[in-house]
Amino acid sequence: MERTHEKYDRLIDRCKELEPIPTAVAHPCDESSLRGAVEAAEMGILLPILVGPRDKIEAVAAQFKLDISPYQLVDEPHSHAAAAMAVQLAREGKAEMLMKGSLHTDELMGAVVRSATGLRTERRISHAFIMDVPMLDRVIIVTDAAINIFPTLIDKMHIIQNAIDMATALGFPNPKVAILSAMETVNPDVPSTVEAAALCKMADRKQITGGILDGPLALDNAINLTAAQIKKIDSPVAGMADILVAPDLEAGNMLAKSLSFMANADSAGIVLGARVPIILTSRADSVTTRLASCAIAALVAQARRENASKVVAS
Template sequence: MIKTFEEVVKRAESLPPVTVAVAAAADDDVLKAVKDAKQHGIADFLLFGDREKILELAGKVGLDVSPSAIVDAPNEAEASRLAVAAVREGKADVVMKGMVQTADFLRAVLNKEAGLRTGKVLSHVATFEIPGYDRLIHVTDPALNVAPTLPEKAQIIENVLGYCHSLGNDNPKVAVLGAVEVVNPNMQPTLDAAALAQMNRRGQIKGGIVDGPFALDNAVSVEAAEHKKISSPVAGVADVLLVPDIEAGNILYKSLVYFAGAKIGALVLGASAPVVLTSRADSPEAKLYSIALAVLQAAAKKGA
């Protein structure tokens, strides 16, 4: 099982490189990540956006890019549309968000006629390497689904279980988070957690172990779980944290980055191809890790 981002990159290096279509690529940090990924030999790139600006910034960061790998686009929305089209047409394997508003980028990805929909719920996963932890922790969904319903949460779990499998974790443990670790009829997240756990036990959600509700401490700390006498194969050792809504997920995401100094990579799951969706404020390192995660996802889709 892959436990660090160094291992993620090494695994990506062992696979055939994929082609990544980058929407609105005219950004220093995006092009630094492109340069790093090319140096690791994990991906080739098609860059969409302002051709002159991309060439200018590529020279600034020391990226050697062929003009034939750049597709000129008049604005960010068109760059996103063209990048998604490249994936649909088989010219690229992965689409990546560059310096573009998330809403514009996702509008292209989610377009019913020209996007990458599959009929599944699309969900965001953020993977963290946290100082002091012996494994990667996956938080879903901190950026896409605002207030997922019970059926949507079930599909979000199915998405992330497949994602964990691509990282070598054949039996991931999913903790469904809430404010408390007991079922409270007045707290809908705890009711959803109990239902999802039962769906897993009955084989409606397959590919891992799902349990809850858990407060955060009981999900990631064996000591906290034992102190509260919680008996569960997930308690204290969760690989995946399913958050109840986007507010909780966003706060947890940013707390891990800014307070805990966690390394991060992030993708959108459930589309017909891997989608790299990072914050515009994320570092080149985070963008590189996201590209490497997408390479593993692309390989899993191809059966590599």
């Protein structure tokens, strides 16, 4: 089926108005990861710092006719060293984003979460998919479907705040957050419904800010206004959610993959809650999806720049 990508294209176009964001690319030693970094650089989204074995990176560039001469190359002997150096560049402020190359996600995230030398903050690190679903008129965010297996109530508070901050950077005014469960009523026998209600009260008490929360909501009445009206759900979120918060990783992962493989959706994704946004691309990603992931991270990084400037000015 032929697809258009107007939603992702709008995000990518917004980045053309910004200065390219310095980005440490960890171990880009295959065509997919190196091409993704180069194409994002040629679009003006990021300024790559290529970190990894110089011989391998230059060999891949030569084989696939990729011009890497404009970009800094930091020679590191193997993937573990490349991950550590990429994280160090981010810690030192030389890179404002981190991008996964052809190493395992666990290798990169292991360097990110290391207590003494990593990129942890007071926030829980989480992942968000930004889904381009053809039947919807907007991108929709699914979180967390990749990192937190059984998130606690406090973890979910951080996961939601991370997603709200990202959505705000993408241009969502007061993003609407649906906290998902199997039903829309609170049932003590279903813990996710109780946690959803608690999270909504936490938002009332300003422990979560910047978005409009409701839950528990079932998936149908979170994204379909007719379903919400039939069930007589009086809510500013029901039927119009921008962010879908899964009760756990299994549910989130199945939701994201169902949208991809059964609803023909594309899924760009980044890691949030660290000192810098982290781009996790896959070899299976299309060019547009890779660029969209880079664009989303760049918009988040730009928002952080602006917030830091406001703090300094005040």
